[in-house]
Amino acid sequence: MNQLEGLRANSSQFTLEGEPFRILGGSVHYFRVPRAYWEDRLLKMKACGLNTLTTYVPWNLHEPERGRFNFQDQLDLKAYVSLAAELGLWVILRPGPYICAEWDLGGLPSWLLQDENMQLRTTYPGFVNAVNLYFDKLVSVIKPLMFEERGPIIAVQVENEYGSNAKDENYMEFIKNCLQSRGINELLLTSDNWEGLRCGGVEGVLKTVNLQRLSYGAIQYLADMQPQKPLMVMEYWSGWFDVWGEHHHVFHAEDMLDVISEILDRGVSINLYMFHGGSSFGFMNGATDFGTYKPQVTSYDYDAPLSEAGDFTSKYQLLRSLFSQYHSQPLPVMPSVRERTAYQPxxxxxxxSLWDSLQFTDKPYSSERPVNMEKLPVNNNNGQSYGYTLYETTITSGGTLNSRNNIRDRALVFVDKQCVGSLDYKTHELALPDGKGQRRLSFLVENCGRVNYGKALDEQRKGIVGDLLLNHVPLRGFTIFCVDMKPSFIKRxxxxxxxxxxxxxxxxxxxxxxxxxxxxxxxxxxxxxxxxxxxxxxxxxxxxxxxxxxxxxxxxxxxxxxxxxxxxxxxxxxxxxxxxxxxxDNPDHGRTIDVYKLPFCTIL
CATH class of the missing domain: 2.60.120.260 (Galactose-binding domain-like)
Structure with missing residues (x-):
C-alpha cells in the first residue's frame, strides 16, 4: 500500500495528498448535539460549502471517575468522526486535555481538584499522571481514524490557547509528546488569540490564531512569526456566548461576512467557531471570572450560522453563497428543515419537597468542618462534580451569619426548612432570626458552573470551601448530602x-x-x-x-x-x-447586544 501524504504545512499553502488545500472548517461539538441529529447537522455543514469538521473532546465526560472511561452512545467519538468521513468531511481534532469551550472547568474532570496542591495545565506530577492515563485511552480510540490509517483526521491540536496561560515552559512539549509518542503523526497545530501567539507555541507545531475582527493585525502578526507557512484562523468567532443576567450576544451577519470575505481573499484557511453551537445540556456550562464570577447559560446557540435547534439563519445563507465560490461543483442541496411543535401547556x-427527596441521595456524610464537593466520599471516592450540595448543622441563637466568601457559588439558607435568604459572591452576610432551643441551619449550595478560561482555573472547588461564621464563631458539626441529580437519583x-x-x-x-x-x-x-x-x-x-x-x-x-x-x-x-x-416552537433569547460594539478586551 502506498503511503498517503496527509495535510502538510511546508509552504505558504496547505497541501493534502500532495495538492493545494484550503481548510474551510466549522466547529460542531458532538457532546452538545443529540446523537440522533449528528447527521443532520453535518449534512447542513456540507451543504454550506465547508470541507472540514472540527470538534473538541471533553475529558470530564469521557472519564467522569478516575479510570472509568465512556466512549459510548452520546460520547461515541469514533462513530462521530466516522460519520463525518462518510459524509465527505475532513476532521481536525482538538483533544485538549483542556478545551475551554464554555464548558465546566474547560473540560478538565473535577476529581483532579481532590489534590489540594493540584496545578492544572502544568507538568505537576499529579496532572501529568492523569493526562497520561487519559491519553492512553483516548489515542487508542482516535488513532485508527487518522489520515495515515485512511481515516478523516488530518490534523490534531496540541492543547488549547495555552498562550493565555503559559505558566509552565515545559508543558506544551509534554502534551506534544503525549500525542507523538502514542503514534499520532498527522499535522499538529496550536491555537491562540493574537495576544497569546507569542508564548503559546511549541517547536515543530504550526501556530493558528483565534479572532473575530481584523483591526488588530493578528493575521499579519501570525505571518511574521511563521514566514512561508500557511495561515489559518482556527476560531473565527461567528457570534458569542451568554451569561446569566446580561444580554444575548448577537453578531450581525453582514459584519461577519465582511471579515470572512477578507480572510478568504487573503488566502487564509478558516474554521467557524461555532458553525453550530448546540446546548450545554445538564450542568455542563462553564463560567467567566475576570474579577467577577459570571456563570454561562444552558443554551450554546452562540448566534451561529446554524441555530441551537439546527435552523438555517441569515448567516448560513450568506456563507453558503460565499463558500460556493470556492467550489468547482454546485453545493449539495440544503437538507429540509425539521418540524417543530408548540405543545399545549x-x-x-x-x-x-427537597427535604422529602433526601432519602434518595447517597448516605449523608458527617464532618466537623465543611467539606467542598470534590472532597466528599461519593461516586467511588471521586467526589461530587456537579449539581447541589446540602450542608446542615444546628444553632441555638440568631445573629449575623458571615460566609467569608466561602460559598461556591450560591447558597439558599434555611432555618428549620424556612428560607431566610441567600449567599453568593456578592452577598456575604445574612441576619438569622432569633428562636428558642436548637434549630436546624441548612445551606443548599449550587455549583453554578466552573470557570473555563483564565487565571482562576485552579480555584474551582465548589460547595462550602472554608469556615462560615455565626456571630464571629465558626459553625461546626455538619451533615452533608450530595444532591447531584444524576439520572439514577431522578429515577429513584x-x-x-x-x-x-x-x-x-x-x-x-x-x-x-x-x-x-x-x-x-x-x-x-x-x-x-x-x-x-x-x-x-x-x-x-x-x-x-x-x-x-x-x-x-x-x-x-x-x-x-x-x-x-x-x-x-x-x-x-x-x-x-x-x-x-x-x-x-421558537426560542426567546431575551434582550440582545451587538458583540461587535463591545470593547475588544471583553471578548478575549
Whole structure:
C-alpha cells in the first residue's frame, strides 16, 4: 500500500495528498448535539460549502471517575468522526486535555481538584499522571481514524490557547509528546488569540490564531512569526456566548461576512467557531471570572450560522453563497428543515419537597468542618462534580451569619426548612432570626458552573470551601448530602411520597407533569413564565438550568428525547413555582447586544 501524504504545512499553502488545500472548517461539538441529529447537522455543514469538521473532546465526560472511561452512545467519538468521513468531511481534532469551550472547568474532570496542591495545565506530577492515563485511552480510540490509517483526521491540536496561560515552559512539549509518542503523526497545530501567539507555541507545531475582527493585525502578526507557512484562523468567532443576567450576544451577519470575505481573499484557511453551537445540556456550562464570577447559560446557540435547534439563519445563507465560490461543483442541496411543535401547556400534577427527596441521595456524610464537593466520599471516592450540595448543622441563637466568601457559588439558607435568604459572591452576610432551643441551619449550595478560561482555573472547588461564621464563631458539626441529580437519583424519586397539586408548602422542591405526544415527537422549547430558578428533566434527561433573570427564556427539548405517548417532566425549583409548563416552537433569547460594539478586551 502506498503511503498517503496527509495535510502538510511546508509552504505558504496547505497541501493534502500532495495538492493545494484550503481548510474551510466549522466547529460542531458532538457532546452538545443529540446523537440522533449528528447527521443532520453535518449534512447542513456540507451543504454550506465547508470541507472540514472540527470538534473538541471533553475529558470530564469521557472519564467522569478516575479510570472509568465512556466512549459510548452520546460520547461515541469514533462513530462521530466516522460519520463525518462518510459524509465527505475532513476532521481536525482538538483533544485538549483542556478545551475551554464554555464548558465546566474547560473540560478538565473535577476529581483532579481532590489534590489540594493540584496545578492544572502544568507538568505537576499529579496532572501529568492523569493526562497520561487519559491519553492512553483516548489515542487508542482516535488513532485508527487518522489520515495515515485512511481515516478523516488530518490534523490534531496540541492543547488549547495555552498562550493565555503559559505558566509552565515545559508543558506544551509534554502534551506534544503525549500525542507523538502514542503514534499520532498527522499535522499538529496550536491555537491562540493574537495576544497569546507569542508564548503559546511549541517547536515543530504550526501556530493558528483565534479572532473575530481584523483591526488588530493578528493575521499579519501570525505571518511574521511563521514566514512561508500557511495561515489559518482556527476560531473565527461567528457570534458569542451568554451569561446569566446580561444580554444575548448577537453578531450581525453582514459584519461577519465582511471579515470572512477578507480572510478568504487573503488566502487564509478558516474554521467557524461555532458553525453550530448546540446546548450545554445538564450542568455542563462553564463560567467567566475576570474579577467577577459570571456563570454561562444552558443554551450554546452562540448566534451561529446554524441555530441551537439546527435552523438555517441569515448567516448560513450568506456563507453558503460565499463558500460556493470556492467550489468547482454546485453545493449539495440544503437538507429540509425539521418540524417543530408548540405543545399545549401541561399542568403540574404533583410535587415533592427537597427535604422529602433526601432519602434518595447517597448516605449523608458527617464532618466537623465543611467539606467542598470534590472532597466528599461519593461516586467511588471521586467526589461530587456537579449539581447541589446540602450542608446542615444546628444553632441555638440568631445573629449575623458571615460566609467569608466561602460559598461556591450560591447558597439558599434555611432555618428549620424556612428560607431566610441567600449567599453568593456578592452577598456575604445574612441576619438569622432569633428562636428558642436548637434549630436546624441548612445551606443548599449550587455549583453554578466552573470557570473555563483564565487565571482562576485552579480555584474551582465548589460547595462550602472554608469556615462560615455565626456571630464571629465558626459553625461546626455538619451533615452533608450530595444532591447531584444524576439520572439514577431522578429515577429513584419516582418511589417518593409525592403530594398532589402544584402548591408546595416549602420550596425548594420537585414538580412533576406529564406530556402526552400523539404520533412522532417533534422538537420544541420549554417556557417557564412564573417560575424562578432551577433545573428541568425530561424522561430523565437533564435539559439544563432555567432562571428568570435571563437572557435565556426557554430550554431546547430535542424531539428524539421525547417518545410517542406519555413523557415525564420533572422540574427542580428553588424559588417560585407555577401551575403549568408551557411550550413554544421558537426560542426567546431575551434582550440582545451587538458583540461587535463591545470593547475588544471583553471578548478575549
Amino acid at each position: 401541561v399542568v403540574i400534577q404533583q410535587h415533592l 424519586l419516582g418511589s417518593g411520597q409525592w403530594k398532589p397539586g402544584c402548591v408546595c408548602p416549602s420550596l425548594p422542591g420537585f414538580f412533576q407533569a406529564r406530556l402526552d405526544v400523539a404520533g412522532s415527537p417533534s422538537d420544541t422549547f420549554i417556557r417557564l413564565p412564573g417560575w424562578g430558578k432551577g433545573v428541568v428533566f425530561v424522561n430523565g434527561q437533564n435539559l439544563g438550568r432555567h432562571w428568570f433573570i435571563g437572557p435565556q427564556l426557554y430550554l431546547y427539548l430535542p424531539g428524539p428525547w421525547l417518545r410517542s405517548g406519555e413523557n415525564q417532566i420533572v422540574i427542580f425549583e428553588e424559588q417560585q413555582a407555577d401551575s403549568k409548563i408551557q411550550f413554544a
